[in-house]
Amino acid sequence: MSLRQLLVPSVQLLLLGAMAAVVSYATAAEAASEGSTIVMAKEFMFAPAALTVAAGSTVTWTNRDDEPHTVVSDSGLFRSAALDTNESFSFRFDKPGTYRYTCTIHPRMVGTIVVRQ
Amino acid sequence: MQDPTPLTTRRGALKCLAFGSAGTLFALAGGVFTPLDLAVAADRKGTAALGKPLFVQISDTHIGFNKEANPDVTATLNRTIDIVNGLPEQPALIIHTGDITHLSKPAEFDQAQQLFSRLRTTEMHTVPGEHDTTDPTVTEYFNRFGKASGNKGYYSFDHAGVHFVALINVLQFKPGGLGTLGGEQLAWLADDLKGRSASTPIVVFAHMPLWTLYEPWGWGTADAPQLMEQLRRFGSVTVLNGHIHQIVQKVEGTVTFHTARSTAYPQPAAGEGAGPGPLKVPPEQLPGMLGVTSVAVVKHPRALRLNDTTLA
Numbered sequence: 565m566s567l568r569q570l571l572v573p574s575v576q577l578l579l580l581g582a583m584a585a586v587v588s589y590a591t592a593a594e595a596a597s598e599g600s601t602i603v604m605a606k607e608f609m610f611a612p613a614a615l616t617v618a619a620g621s622t623v624t625w626t627n628r629d630d631e632p633h634t635v636v637s638d639s640g641l642f643r644s645a646a647l648d649t650n651e652s653f654s655f656r657f658d659k660p661g662t663y664r665y666t667c668t669i670h671p672r673m674v675g676t677i678v679v680r681q
Numbered sequence: 682m683q684d685p686t687p688l689t690t691r692r693g694a695l696k697c698l699a700f701g702s703a704g705t706l707f708a709l710a711g712g713v714f715t716p717l718d719l720a721v722a723a724d725r726k727g728t729a730a731l732g733k734p735l736f737v738q739i740s741d742t743h744i745g746f747n748k749e750a751n752p753d754v755t756a757t758l759n760r761t762i763d764i765v766n767g768l769p770e771q772p773a774l775i776i777h778t779g780d781i782t783h784l785s786k787p788a789e790f791d792q793a794q795q796l797f798s799r800l801r802t803t804e805m806h807t808v809p810g811e812h813d814t815t816d817p818t819v820t821e822y823f824n825r826f827g828k829a830s831g832n833k834g835y836y837s838f839d840h841a842g843v844h845f846v847a848l849i850n851v852l853q854f855k856p857g858g859l860g861t862l863g864g865e866q867l868a869w870l871a872d873d874l875k876g877r878s879a880s881t882p883i884v885v886f887a888h889m890p891l892w893t894l895y896e897p898w899g900w901g902t903a904d905a906p907q908l909m910e911q912l913r914r915f916g917s918v919t920v921l922n923g924h925i926h927q928i929v930q931k932v933e934g935t936v937t938f939h940t941a942r943s944t945a946y947p948q949p950a951a952g953e954g955a956g957p958g959p960l961k962v963p964p965e966q967l968p969g970m971l972g973v974t975s976v977a978v979v980k981h982p983r984a985l986r987l988n989d990t991t992l993a
Contacts, residue, residue, distance in 0.1 A: 608956030630748045631958040632784055634815050646784040646815035649748065669811050670956065671854035672899055
């Protein structure tokens, strides 16, 4: 199975932040082909709430709230532990499709990842 | 001249200060749970009027939380335990209405259990909060507290003529965020209540509120109306919840709803701010916003009374 799940230690956050900065300079199409994309959990919302990435991309969620959040796929494909402030969770999307997810601590927080070929 | 109430004595006033920040004590009077002040309960004269405390409700201890809103949740839980242990008459039971831990980590559960072991009252009944069920396999809570329910999360028991029902509403959520009980649990409850006399006092406890307090923040349980339908015929029903880290109470017919304070940190009132996160208050205000609830049986015909106490 090519799907990978990993918890990113907080030490690596600066690196991830640098990658995000690089992505932000690219065009939207290029961004979709980049290897890593970040979703923030902030003020009880996922931002961006809807994200399109190319197959093979790794998406990283980082919690910027004082309250923990989780990232749990509706289909059961991926499930983070409770992410405390500044902790991250990453998942690599290999198969095209639409993936919805929820914070199980605050179920109003929902998001979607669309994976294209 | 004797002071008419314990609270107006110097000793009473000191106790009032001492209890300013810790919890809630409940008694059931005339079929209705009424909140009382723990400072009154701590006074022997007050206690005589109250009867023996039946149980104390502790909620939202959030062991593992260490942010600005309360960097030391262990200290505030210890303070709460001191207050409960200091009651002139020990309650028969402790009820914990969930969010024992902050992040469902084994070490947090272990620490919580170690802290609880200091309670003089050893019989504790629990339900999980959504913070207790975030581990990948949802087993940490059940490995420690699942025995009473056969790992289902819901169960009932009787004590001193009162029927207690523990419900779980944090495993499935409705789109939008309200908790749910689910058909299986409701069917179990119907069976559990069948044949019970309507005069049996009922205490129902669950983590998330069993009535809709504020839907945008998921402060409610979607299928709670079906639960209330089952409880309607009983003459005295007390519904105890946590989750929102503040006291909200309402009485509807024979049903008293009450949410307890947290022992860890307060949360904003419904709709104030971005979401239901930790509320930062000046340190001197914190103890007054944390606490426990105590419930006593007061007299015959059997009656329960509720009393909220803060740590201040």
